[in-house]
Amino acid sequence: MATREVDIPDLPLPSWEEIQIREYEPRQRDHLVLDTAVVGVHEAVATIQRAQTAHTGR
Known part of the structure; x- marks a missing residue:
């Protein structure tokens, strides 16, 4: 039987049935x-911001 460990105190995990x-x-x-490995931090942040703006329009 597979089990999971919770690393966040008091976080209840869903049961397999709930999943x-x-x-x-x-x-x-x-x-x-x-x-x-190719993109620096600043370029990565800018790319994420552009993608978010494109998705949400803000």
């Missing part, structure tokens, strides 16, 4: 990938 009945919606947009 199975959870409703999921497909992703409506591409996910953002940042290669930190």
Whole structure:
């Protein structure tokens, strides 16, 4: 039987049954990938901000 350890005190984990009945919606947009071996911190932050602005319009 697989088990998980909680590293956040008092955080209840969902049961396997709760996970199975959870409703999921497909992703409506591409996910953002940042290669930190190629991109510096400032450029990564700017890329994240641009992606967020494009997604939310703000």
